[in-house]
Structures are given as C-alpha cells and as structure tokens.
Amino acid sequence: MSWTRGVTRRLHEARAARAAWRAEWPQRKAAWRERKRNCKQDRTALAGPPSGFALLPWLLMGLGAFSHLLQGRTPNPWVAGLGLLVFNSLYISISFRAFDKARRESRATLAALLALGVLTVALAAGYGGNWLMFFPLFGLAVGAVVRGRRLGPIGLALSALAGAVAGLREGWDGVNIGYGTFLSTMVTAAILSLSEAVRDLRAAREELARRAVAEERLRFSRDLHDLLGHTLSVIVVKSEAARRLAPRDLDAALGQVTEIESVGRQALTEIREAVTGYREASLATELDRVRDLLDAAGVETVVRQSGPPLDPPSSALLGWVVREAATNVVRHARASRCEIEVTGTADRTRLAITDDGRGVGSTPPGSGLKGLAERLAAAGGSLESGPAPRSGFRVTAALPTGGGERAEAGAERAGAARA
Numbered sequence: 510m511s512w513t514r515g516v517t518r519r520l521h522e523a524r525a526a527r528a529a530w531r532a533e534w535p536q537r538k539a540a541w542r543e544r545k546r547n548c549k550q551d552r553t554a555l556a557g558p559p560s561g562f563a564l565l566p567w568l569l570m571g572l573g574a575f576s577h578l579l580q581g582r583t584p585n586p587w588v589a590g591l592g593l594l595v596f597n598s599l600y601i602s603i604s605f606r607a608f609d610k611a612r613r614e615s616r617a618t619l620a621a622l623l624a625l626g627v628l629t630v631a632l633a634a635g636y637g638g639n640w641l642m643f644f645p646l647f648g649l650a651v652g653a654v655v656r657g658r659r660l661g662p663i664g665l666a667l668s669a670l671a672g673a674v675a676g677l678r679e680g681w682d683g684v685n686i687g688y689g690t691f692l693s694t695m696v697t698a699a700i701l702s703l704s705e706a707v708r709d710l711r712a713a714r715e716e717l718a719r720r721a722v723a724e725e726r727l728r729f730s731r732d733l734h735d736l737l738g739h740t741l742s743v744i745v746v747k748s749e750a751a752r753r754l755a756p757r758d759l760d761a762a763l764g765q766v767t768e769i770e771s772v773g774r775q776a777l778t779e780i781r782e783a784v785t786g787y788r789e790a791s792l793a794t795e796l797d798r799v800r801d802l803l804d805a806a807g808v809e810t811v812v813r814q815s816g817p818p819l820d821p822p823s824s825a826l827l828g829w830v831v832r833e834a835a836t837n838v839v840r841h842a843r844a845s846r847c848e849i850e851v852t853g854t855a856d857r858t859r860l861a862i863t864d865d866g867r868g869v870g871s872t873p874p875g876s877g878l879k880g881l882a883e884r885l886a887a888a889g890g891s892l893e894s895g896p897a898p899r900s901g902f903r904v905t906a907a908l909p910t911g912g913g914e915r916a917e918a919g920a921e922r923a924g925a926a927r928a
Contacts, residue, residue, distance in 0.1 A: 561601070561604030561605035561606070561607060561608055564600075564604040564607070564649060564650075564653060564697075565601065565604060567646060567649055568597060568600065568601075568646070570642045570643075570645060570646055571593070571596075571597075571639075571642060571643060571646065573638075573639030573642060574589075574593065574632075574636070574638075574639045574640045574642070574643070575593060576639075577638070577639060578590055578593065583636060584636075589632070589636065592628060592631070592632050593632075595628060596625065596628055596629070596632065596643060596646075599621050599624060599625040599628070600625060600646060600650055602621055603618060603621050603622055603625065603650045603653065603654060604650070604653065606618045606621075606654075607650075607653035607654050607701070608653075608701075613653075613654055618654060619654075622650060622651065622654055625647055625650055626647060626651075626667075629643045629644060629646075629647040630670070630674060633671075633674050633675070633678070634674050634677070634678070637675075637678030637679060638678075638679075641671075641674070641675045641678065641679065641683070641686050642686075644667075644671035644674070644675070644686055644687075644689070644690045645671075645686070645689045645690050645692075645693040646693075647667070647690070648664075648667060648668075648671075648689075648690040648691070648692075648693035648694035648697070649693045649694070649697050651663060651664070651667060651694050651698075652664070652693065652694040652695065652696070652697030652698035652699075652701070653697055653698070653701055655698065656698065656702065660694075660695070660698050663694075664691055664694040664695055664698075665691070667690055667691075667694060668687045668688070668690045668691035668694070669687065671683075671686050671687045671690040672684055672686060672687025672688075672690075673687075674686075675687065727880075730880075731880035731881075731884070733780070734880065737776075737780075738833070738836045738840075740772060740773075740775075740776040740779075742802065742836045742839045742840055743769075743772050743798075743802050743805070744769055744772055744773065746802065746805045746806045746839060747765045747766075747768055747769045747772070747805055748765075748769060750762075750765050750805055751763075751765035751766050751769070765805075791821070791824045791825060791828055792819060792824040792825075792827045792828045792831065792851070793824070794828065795828035795829075795831045795832050796812055796814075796828075796831060796849065798832070799831055799832065799835040799849070800812065802835055802839060803835060803838065803839070803847055806838075806839045807845070808838065808839070808844055808845060808846065808847050808864075809845060809846045809847070810846075810847050810848075810849070811846070811847070811848045811849070812848075812849045812850075812851075813848070813849070813850045813851070814850075814851040815851070815852055815853065816851065816852055816853020816854060816858060817853055817854075817855065819853070819858060820910075822888075823858065823888075823908055823910070826884060826885060826888060826890075826906075826908060827851070827858065827860050827906060827908060829881055829884070830860055830862075830881055830885075830892065830904065830906045831849065831860070831862065833878060833881055833904075834862040834904040835847070835862070837878075837902075837904075838862075838864045838866065838902075841866070841867075842864045842866025842867060842901065842902060843866045843867055844864035844865050844866030844901060845865060845866075846864065846865045847862065847863070847864045847865075848861075848862070848863045848864075849861075849862050850862075850863075855910065856909065856910055857907060857908065857909050857910065858907070858908050858909075858910070859905070859906070859907050860905070860906040860907075860908075861903060861904070861905045861906075862903065862904045862905075863897050863901060863902070863903045863904075864897075864901045864902055864903075865897075865899075865900055865901040866901050866902060867901075878892065878894055878904070881906070885906060885907075885908060888908060888909075889908075889909045890906065890907050890908035890909060891906070891907050892904070892905070892906045892907075893905045893906075
C-alpha cells in the first residue's frame with residue numbers, strides 16, 4: 510500500500526540521518542572542545558579589570574555612614590543624604606572613566622575628581638566618625654585616575670590631608686585614616702598600571718607576531734620568485750636548444766631533454782626546502798649552475814674568484830645574487846659574454862656580475878633585485894645595479910664578513926616572536 514511505502518521511506522531516511530549524525534559526531538565533538546579551549550584562552554588573555562565594575566564593591570566602605578543616616582544619628586540628614594548621593598555618583602562616574610585613557614585624562618574627569626575631593630573633605634570634616642572612610646574611597650578614585658610622576662606627591666598630600674582632618678575629629682585615631690588613604694591610592698594605581706602594562710605587552714607581542722608572519726611571507730615570496738625565475742629560464746633555454754638540435758642531432762637533443770628533467774626534479778626539491786625554510790644554497794653551487802645555464806644560452810661565461818672562504822649564510826646570500834643576475838642576463842640582456850668576479854678580504858666580500866648586453870638601466874629594477882637588496886641590507890651589505898661603464902649591465906653586491914650570520918639570526922628572532 511502507498512502509506513506503508515511512505516512509512517518505510519521515512520524510516521529509511523531517519524536511519525540515514527541518524528547514521529550521518531553518528532558519523533559527524535566525532536568532528537562536532539572535536540570542534541566543540543576546540544571552541545571551549547579557545548574561550549578559556551581568550552578569558553585568560555583578557556584577564557584584568559575590564560571596566561569600572563572592579564572599583565564599585567569598595568563603595569561598601571560607606572555603609573557605616575549610610576547606616577547612621579538611616580538610624581537618624583546624623584545631624585542635618587537631608588544634607589548628609591544629598592552629599593552621599595553626589596559622592597556615590599561622582600565615584601561611579603570616575604571609576605568607569607578611569608579605564609579609558611582618553612576619558613581618564615579629559616578635563617571632565619579631572620573636574621569630577623576635584624569635586625569629589627572637595628565633597629569628601631566637607632563630609633569628613635562636618636560629620637567625622639564613619640564619614641572619614643570616604644577618604645580611602647577618594648584615594649581609590651585618585652589612584653585610578655592619576656598616573657606617572659604626579660602620583661607620589663598627590664598621594665602624600667592627600668594622605669596628609671586625610672590624617673589632618675581625621676586627627677581634628679578623632680584624635681590620634683586619624684593616623685589610621687591617613688595611612689589607609691595612602692595605601693588605597695598607591696595600591697590602586699600600581700594594580701591598574703600593571704594591568705595596563707600587561708595589556709600593552711600583549712598587544713606588542715601580537716604586533717610582533719604579525720610582523721613575523723609578514724616577514725615569513727616576504728621571505729617565501731622572494732625564494733619562490735628566485736627559484737622559479739631561474740628554473741623556468743633554464744627549462745626554456747634547454748627546450749629551445751633541444752628543438753634546434755632535434756632535426757640534426759637526436760642524441761644531443763635527448764641529452765638536453767634529460768637535463769630538463771633533472772632541472773625540474775631539482776626545482777621541486779628546492780621549492781620543498783624553501784617552503785620549510787631550510788634551503789641552504791652556496792655560492793660555489795650557484796656558480797656551477799649559472800655557468801651551465803649561460804653556456805646553454807650561448808653566453809660566454811668567465812668566473813674569477815679570490816679571497817678567503819665565506820661562511821655558509823654569506824655564501825647563500827651571494828648565491829642568490831648570482832642566480833638572480835644570471836636569470837636576468839638570459840631573460841633580458843641578449844648578451845654574448847658575462848663576467849662574474851668574486852673578491853674577498855678579511856672584512857668584506859664583493860661580487861660583480863657584468864654582461865655586454867643591451868642593458869636595462871633605463872628601467873626600474875625588478876622585484877628579484879629589490880628583494881635581494883633588502884636581504885643584503887638586513888645583513889649589513891648593499892646591492893647596486895645599473896649600466897656597466899662601457900656597455901651592458903652590472904650587478905654589484907657587497908657583504909661584510911659575518912653579515913649572513915647576522916641576517917640569519919634576525920630571521921630566527923622573528924620566527925621566535927611569531928611562535
């Protein structure tokens with residue numbers, strides 16, 4: 510019957526929905542636990558007084574005066590009640606303004622604090638007894654608003670004033686009021702200043718982490734540009750050579766194809782190493798690769814090298830310069846000769862790559878040369894590029910001894926800040 514088929518279909522749908530819910534339950538449970546853990550971390554990160562509510566419980570110090578007012582033991586109860594209402598209103602307003610720097614330093618807040626001080630002195634001097642407890646409350650408000658060098662003199666002056674007024678009303682017991690006022694002023698200011706310092710440090714740490722991420726992205730984009738630009742240039746040159754050789758020398762063309770395969774595999778390895786941040790090139794390796802590339806492109810290559818051996822980070826930096834300059838020679842220069850000269854002393858190493866091509870001095874340097882200039886600047890070196898004295902184009906890099914190690918240490922510090 511039709512109704513039995515409908516019931517059966519609904520049962521199957523319910524069972525399928527139940528099975529899907531059971532299959533998704535582990536992922537939902539894991540996501541719920543992750544949200545719960547993140548909420549706990551957020552609450553920990555936001556620890557500290559978030560608003561003026563943290564100062565409101567101290568108003569209970571005025572319960573003694575309020576109790577005497579209700580019991581009729583206070584003369585002029587209407588004046589006392591109005592003073593108590595104004596005091597509480599000003600105290601609450603100052604408490605909520607104290608946690609915002611702009612509002613805390615505004616004239617309205619300072620005027621309210623001054624009015625609160627005048628009212629505190631008037632109530633304490635006029636009634637004495639439990640009304641003297643408004644001095645420590647006023648000290649809390651002062652500690653929440655005043656910062657810096659002014660806090661010490663203001664706290665001492667306020668404590669002396671509280672002790673003097675309390676001494677006139679209660680004798681030697683007024684010393685306790687002065688001492689309590691001093692403590693409430695200084696402790697409140699210390700706690701709130703520490704809370705603000707913690708928030709500022711946390712914001713600075715987050716900013717450092719964002720900068721470290723930006724530096725890592727920049728590093729990766731530079732590495733990717735240099736790797737792919739050079740590798741693709743090699744592949745294009747060898748592909749053209751294979752195409753030219755194929756009609757007359759098949760074996761030589763197959764040799765070029767084999768080299769293209771080798772270059773592609775090497776590029777994959779280098780890209781993986783660049784992604785993980787562990788790629789360490791060397792000047793000697795890059796010189797060999799560049800010589801092969803330029804020879805395949807029909808460019809005569811002359812390499813001159815002198816001076817002491819380089820440390821690995823400096824060798825890697827100069828290797829990047831050689832790679833980028835050779836890539837530009839193949840892509841843009843249309844040169845027939847390229848000279849690479851490395852000269853080093855105990856203090857500094859200089860690398861110069863000169864070609865006899867058409868030169869690109871009239872155009873701004875590409876992103877590859879800009880990135881290399883930034884890297885060398887971070888290591889204390891420099892990179893210059895422009896027309897050669899006679900003809901062609903020249904790229905000159907200078908690097909102090911140990912500059913690569915300093916740049917590497919800076920990158921490690923950025924990674925540590927990000928972590």
